[in-house]
Amino acid sequence: MSQSFSNLREVRERLLGYRLDFVSRATGLSEDRLHQLEQDQELLTAWEAEVLGRVYGLDPDSLSEFPIRTSGDAVTVLQQADEFRQVSAATRLAIVAVGNAARTLHRLRRLLGPEVAVQLPELRRRSEGAPHRQGSHKAALLRRLLNVRGSGPIPSMRDFVKNNLPSIVVLYAQLGPHGPAGVTFGDPRRAPTIVLNAQGKNQNPLVRRFSLAHELCHVLLDWNQAEPLALLSGYLTESGLEIERRANAFAVRLLCPEQMLNSVRDMSPHDAAKRLLEFGLPYAAVRLYLRNETGLQLPRSPDALGLTGTSADWIDSERPDGLDGFPLSSVPLERRTAVAEAGALAYSTGRISRDAFAEALGISPIEDLETVLDYFAIDPPVELSDAA
Template sequence: MMPITQLELARRLRAARKACQITQAKAARVLGIPRSAVSQMETGQRGVSGLELHRLAQLYSRDVGDFLEDRFEEGNPVTAMFRAHPELRASSAATASLRLCGELNREVANLHELLELDRGISTIPEYSLRAPRTKWDAVRQGNAAAEKERRRLDLGIAPLPDVASLLGAQGISTVLVSMDDGISGLTLISADGNVLVAANRTHHILRRRFSFAHEYAHVLLDRELRAILSHARDRSNLMEVRANAFAASFLMPAEGVRSYVNALSKGLGSRTRADTFDEEAVTRVEGRKRVDTQNIELHDVVRMAHHFGGSCTAMLYRLKGLDFLTEEERSSLAGQDSMGLSKALRGFLGLPKLDDCDGEIRVHARFVAMAIEAFMRGKITQRKLDELGRLVQMSDLSRRLLQAGIGTARCRP
């Protein structure tokens, strides 16, 4: 990394301030200096102390490293996120989470450049759709886009593999970041085409799986926004409705669910018909089943949720959306789920426990793999490798490699 000049630093500070639409007067108040001093900083006539740079980075929602790296993105996606959601600045937790995402996004871009990898966005299709006019319109668009993407990826109607791994294969970096409970995830798309999708670390592993599929919808359908935050308070927003419909159809395809329900001989009418044909005439045969044998029970939902890799809550809404359940039936089964019966049934049915730790490792697999590759090629130091590991809560990464006998020569002090 080449050291930047005072004049270049001044230019970057000015660009970052303007991108946030912050006045020199406000920056001066934060630093406790006259406005004229900020003006001199931004023209290169006055130096910037380390403490001042740190405070300005916080004010502009940047990492200090942004101002010192070889490349500088004037309108970065994190800045765009704060501009679109100014209320986030009032939450120190939200601010810290977004800054961490920004730092991860910057490191992903650096690793792409060091390893000379293709930018993620160049390999991902974009479904150009008109803006939905109604919620029903949004649902139809989301369902149709999910079906198209499943066909493109040759997924058929089978359950998805690990969603984070699937996104990684598309060149999208996935991470887990602790965020306010109302935030399920976010998407950052850099000007140079790097895509970072984050899910809320504090949420259940199955909810995170849905969140990754939801954010993938934004990458496919809303990428012109570059910075997208998925918050519970916006769930009625048409863009969010469309992304939720996409995620449900992508994870639990309609034909796949129908096939599973039919295999259970559930959700059908009590009267069944069959026609026999003897080359001359048709004989209609009718039979009846007890009505209560057609009811979808909680143990059926638990098995289906496990099959498709979703939560019982998501599965219940999907079954209702496909007309296998009425709202009254969904609500009744949801009540049983909330009492902990689903968890007990998982044990009775011999379904494996969900390994949250293993899931977290898979989420960060692409980022960690790029870091290790860069280290093995001598593109980054051992210290930098450990720094990247800490960003995804993987401490002592170089020591772990040494213990595993990987890159032994590179890991020695």
């Protein structure tokens, strides 16, 4: 999946589809300077290679080589996909940024201890049937493998992934109010990573819960661990690629046990919708499922059925870990959770310097980094403790 480019202009235009003025704003480099670099009239400085590498999602060292070669990792694979070009340049930049954050997290975790092999339930054996049947079957299998008992709802998808599938990283990012629901990465430079858009429809905890279950399907069913995984997912639609229909069915069946799905077939539209909503499914998913599986036609809005509002329990149980109350607003969203905690641990134990901790957070070292240690209840480095 590696690609070669003759110069920086080809990287910008062919790989990323960025305008020169957009890169100028994103990097702080003037358009004149960028033009000189793209025409090979000047040599890249180390700092310029760093900032361009962050914006392009490439290793800084590779930008000074000829030809410029991509690594073929998950981010550069995604950059070659049609759906990557269909989102805005700002969203493309945000996707690259979260891919960089996932790499930082992987490096930090390797510093903190021996690398642990990725362990995921084996669901990839071939299934026959339509995509939505495959998704339902695999979700039922996962429930059995993870010993999900009872007929009640999964209390929290956030905790379900964290407790049952610790090899999977969940990050949050600002991918735009009209951007994708989520992105999934997996390669040797990153743990299998699910990125949820913290904007748009995902601000609803039920939609966010469904998006997490949907992306989980991509990690478990669509990644062979030998090749990079790179997928960009939209929100629930009534049509689309087979891989997306399978993931939607997987999410419905994972969140709601089969016996409950079957029990609503003879209910009224109001009662059927109300019952499935109790399992934390978003109304759009309930509407689509009932139409396809039972023939029940629900109105487009739940208001018409008198089904409004979201339970406070769902708001609390699906609240993103590590975002509320984070002490430094300058830290990008994708670096406030697992990245910040791993960086704080590495800094506390002397594995990285204070400057490296700031770099992991994506901010200047002049900021009050120690507030991040306090936030995670992590002790300061020994030299700071001694000085106090």
